Amino acid sequence: MKPLDLSSLPKFRDGLTFLYMEHIKVDRDQAGIRLSGPEGEFRFPCAEVSTLMLGPGTSVTHAAIFELSKFGCLVIWCGEQGVRFYASGIGETRSAKNLYRQAALWSRKETRLAVARRMYLLRFMDCAVSEGASIEVLRGLEGARVRAVYAKASEEYGVPWSGRSYRKGEWAVADPVNRALSVANTCLYGICHAGIVSFGFSPALGFVHSGRMHSFVYDVADLYKMEVSVPVAFQEARMGIQDLERRVRISMRERFRSGGILKRIEADIFDSLSAVSDQELDPDGMLVGEVPEGLNYDPGSP
Numbered sequence: 166m167k168p169l170d171l172s173s174l175p176k177f178r179d180g181l182t183f184l185y186m187e188h189i190k191v192d193r194d195q196a197g198i199r200l201s202g203p204e205g206e207f208r209f210p211c212a213e214v215s216t217l218m219l220g221p222g223t224s225v226t227h228a229a230i231f232e233l234s235k236f237g238c239l240v241i242w243c244g245e246q247g248v249r250f251y252a253s254g255i256g257e258t259r260s261a262k263n264l265y266r267q268a269a270l271w272s273r274k275e276t277r278l279a280v281a282r283r284m285y286l287l288r289f290m291d292c293a294v295s296e297g298a299s300i301e302v303l304r305g306l307e308g309a310r311v312r313a314v315y316a317k318a319s320e321e322y323g324v325p326w327s328g329r330s331y332r333k334g335e336w337a338v339a340d341p342v343n344r345a346l347s348v349a350n351t352c353l354y355g356i357c358h359a360g361i362v363s364f365g366f367s368p369a370l371g372f373v374h375s376g377r378m379h380s381f382v383y384d385v386a387d388l389y390k391m392e393v394s395v396p397v398a399f400q401e402a403r404m405g406i407q408d409l410e411r412r413v414r415i416s417m418r419e420r421f422r423s424g425g426i427l428k429r430i431e432a433d434i435f436d437s438l439s440a441v442s443d444q445e446l447d448p449d450g451m452l453v454g455e456v457p458e459g460l461n462y463d464p465g466s467p
Contacts (some may be wrong), residue, residue: 184209187220187245193228211238216363218243230254239363243355245414250355253362263365266438267381271370279440281372287388287433314391322399341406345398348410350386352417353394357385360430372437388433393420 189202191209198209209217211232216239219225225240233240233254240254270276278300285303288310298306319326324342339347361368361381371380373387397416401409421427 184214184216185218185220185243186223188222189224191217191219191223191225191229193226193232198229198232211236214238216241216359218359220245241359241362243359245418249351250358253359261365264367267366267370270438270440271372276440277372280437283440284373284384284388284437287437288391311391314395318395318399322403324399324402340402341409342398342402345402345409345413346394348413349394349398349417350390352414352421353386353389354379354382356421356426357389357430358382360427361385361434364431364434366434384437385430385434389426389429393417393424393426 186200186202189200192199192201198211200207200209211217217233218241220243223242230240242251242253243249244251270280282300282303285300285307288307289303315326315329318324325340326342327340329346330339330343358368358379366381368382369378369380371377371382371384374380374383377383394417397413397420401412401416404412
């Protein structure tokens, strides 16, 4: 086997992407990693897979975790089919280049706004938006787009819509479609969080959202909410309240599969952070010739 260079982080797309497993035991043997489950045993190519997602009913040994980390395979503990993100180990993070780049872009007002603007533009791929549009204009356009998507979904699925309303601790008070939206968004946050961590970025350093430990998760998830979460929520709310949360999770899981969300998350994150060219960054991902400014706390809400 060719030795793995642990000094750099390979491009995620060069691997076999995520491998999700549930109801298995993960252990190490002489040949590497062994997965044992109801359907038998097989060996896991940990040098070729970027992220192993462990779902319900999974057990893993200390020796297996050691082996996986040695080969740079990120281990994520998640809900069924990855719809909840619980915890993660380390991936091939001997290099912090991607994190440095994210931090450098986030720490300067000009570059932070450039990335935020790029993320807004990614939401308008299906319509004409002026390249010179300001952040304020983009926010206004996004607000109008969101209202239009909700109105269209309400009409299409025949579900009344009076606005987004959810109060923590009063789950049962919310109407079915608002409950469905909350569940759908939680699923989306989980899969985006998994992708962000696997690429070596920080979930906390957001560009549109800020001040929260999951700010960048909210940034990335917003790219897909109108396309994925909203239609799923209205579709399932139309079917009634019985098993609503479970039905939403299953439907979201299918959307992730059919829509290739994992590949899109990778492409869209790197596209967003390309708002500043590589020529402006040094080999470590820091802005050339400049010391990052102090961290600015700007409270925001998802």
